[in-house]
Each structure stands twice: as C-alpha cells, then as structure tokens.
Amino acid sequence: MSETSQETEARRLATEARDRVRFEEDALALSDQVYRVARHLVGSRDEAEDLMQETYARAFRSWRSFSPGTNLRAWLLRILTNLNIDRGRKLQRTPDSQPLEEGDYFLYNRLEQSVGDESPDEERVVERLSQDGVVSALSAVPHDFRDVLVLVDIGDFSYADAAQILDIPIGTVMSRLHRGRRILKTQLAGETVGAT
Amino acid sequence: MTSFEIDPCSKCEEVMQPYLDGSLSDAEIAEAHAHLDLCAYCAKRYRFEVELRRFVRQAAVEEMPPELKQRLAQLRTPLL
Numbered sequence: 001m002s003e004t005s006q007e008t009e010a011r012r013l014a015t016e017a018r019d020r021v022r023f024e025e026d027a028l029a030l031s032d033q034v035y036r037v038a039r040h041l042v043g044s045r046d047e048a049e050d051l052m053q054e055t056y057a058r059a060f061r062s063w064r065s066f067s068p069g070t071n072l073r074a075w076l077l078r079i080l081t082n083l084n085i086d087r088g089r090k091l092q093r094t095p096d097s098q099p100l101e102e103g104d105y106f107l108y109n110r111l112e113q114s115v116g117d118e119s120p121d122e123e124r125v126v127e128r129l130s131q132d133g134v135v136s137a138l139s140a141v142p143h144d145f146r147d148v149l150v151l152v153d154i155g156d157f158s159y160a161d162a163a164q165i166l167d168i169p170i171g172t173v174m175s176r177l178h179r180g181r182r183i184l185k186t187q188l189a190g191e192t193v194g195a196t
Numbered sequence: 197m198t199s200f201e202i203d204p205c206s207k208c209e210e211v212m213q214p215y216l217d218g219s220l221s222d223a224e225i226a227e228a229h230a231h232l233d234l235c236a237y238c239a240k241r242y243r244f245e246v247e248l249r250r251f252v253r254q255a256a257v258e259e260m261p262p263e264l265k266q267r268l269a270q271l272r273t274p275l276l
Contacts, residue, residue, distance in 0.1 A: 020273060021275070024272045035258075045261075049264050052260075052268065056271050104212045104213060104241075125244055126251055129255075130255075138256060150256075153253065
C-alpha cells in the first residue's frame with residue numbers, strides 16, 4: 001500500500017522535529033564551553049550573557065544551516081564572534097595606542113627579579129601570578145589579538161578552526177596569536193610587578 | 197631572525213611558542229630540543245611557559261551562571 005502525500009508530509013515533519021530537538025540539545029550541552037570563550041571575548045559578565053542569549057536565539061532559528069557531523073562548537077562560536085563584531089564592540093573601546101609587546105622571556109625575567117632569590121624554581125615564579133591578574137591582563141589585550149588568543153589558548157581550538165570561526169587566513173591567526181601572547185605577558189608583568 | 201649556531205638562546209626564545217604549539221618542522225624541533233637539553237637558562241623558561249599556559253587556562257575559567265543556562269533552554273523552539 002503506498003503512502004499518501006499527507007502521510008509523507010507527516011513523516012517529514014516528525015523527522016525534522018526530531019532533528020531539531022537533537023540539535024538544540026547538542027547545542028545546549030556545549031553552552032558551558034561556549035560561555036568560557038564568550039566571557040573573555042567581551043569586557044564584562046553582562047555582555048557575555050547578552051551575547052550568549054543572542055547566539056543561542058540565532059542558532060536555534062538557523063539550525064538547518066548546520067551540517068550534522070561538523071564541529072558544532074566551532075559553528076556556535078562563529079555565530080557568536082560575528083554577533084560580537086556586529087555589535088560594533090561599542091562598549092569595548094580599543095585603546096588608541098597599541099600596548100607594548102616584549103619578547104617571550106620578558107615575563108619570566110620580570111617575575112624572577114621580583115622573587116628576589118638568585119635563581120628561584122619556576123614554580124615559585126608562576127606563584128607570583130594571580131587569577132584576577134590574568135583576567136584583567138586578558139581584557140587589556142586589543143580585540144583582534146584577544147579573539148585569537150581566547151579561541152586557541154582558552155577555547156582549545158586549532159589554528160584552522162580559529163581561522164574558520166573568525167574568517168581570516170591561518171597565517172593571520174598565527175601572527176595574531178604570537179603578538180597576542182606577547183601583549184598578554186607584558187600586561188601580566190605590569191599587573192603583577194608593576195610597569196617598568 | 198637568528199639561528200641556533202649564531203645566538204642559540206635568542207633563537208630558542210623566538211621558537212618557544214611554535215615549539216609549544218607543535219608547529220615547528222621536525223628539524224627545528226630537533227634543534228630546539230638539543231638546545232633545551234644543554235641550556236638551563238632556556239630550559240627553565242620553557243618549563244615556565246608550560247606552567248604559564250596551564251595557569252592562564254585555569255585562571256580564565258569562569259563557570260556559566262545557572263540562570264543563564266535556564267534562559268538559553270527557554271529559547272528552544274516549543275514542541276507543538
């Protein structure tokens with residue numbers, strides 16, 4: 001007995017509803033990980049919460065454009081970073097001057113001096129850092145560098161994923177990451193032992 | 197740009213991040229590795245960098261407020 005067109009349509013709708021429910025559950029299961037990144041892409045907790053809600057509202061509306069089997073976390077972060085850029089980062093003014101950027105050993109050298117011992121263990125040097133200092137130093141990194149830094153070093157995305165999320169070439173991801181880490185370290189040195 | 201022959205510690209500092217990222221070529225990894233085995237100054241800074249990455253990652257973790265989780269769940273499409 002062949003299926004009527006009504007039955008075919010009912011079956012299609014049921015399949016779509018099931019797929020949508022699964023998508024929404026999968027997306028919500030990732031929300032902690034998405035928030036972890038979102039929190040440091042913007043300056044405040046309130047902004048991060050707004051951005052999360054806008055992101056999930058848009059993701060639930062456009063769920064059909066997600067290709068099952070691809071990286072859902074990266075897909076959500078792509079929506080989130082686009083929304084963040086669309087918002088014009090109005091509340092997040094970029095400083096007029098670029099922050100100072102030192103070499104890779106700079107932070108260690110500054111912290112080591114501040115410990116006072118001739119040659120302290122590196123554990124004691126790391127202990128000079130504080131959680132608040134890290135959060136504050138991260139927020140002082142200019143946006144373009146911070147986006148990459150947060151995606152790769154906090155969100156654990158690969159260079160390739162970060163390039164796709166931000167829609168920039170992989171070489172730009174690498175150069176921004178390199179500079180972003182140096183800026184972060186310079187800021188951390190300032191936060192921890194004061195400016196030079 | 198310098199080299200391990202001319203100024204090994206500066207070169208080691210230059211390649212430290214790509215070394216930690218695993219994005220150097222095999223030959224560059226071997227050079228960096230050989231230098232780190234011999235140089236206590238750079239080895240100490242290498243261990244610090246490993247610790248620093250771990251510390252930054254942990255320090256940056258901020259749990260999502262439970263109310264936000266609820267608000268996100270409320271955005272779901274209602275079942276008919």
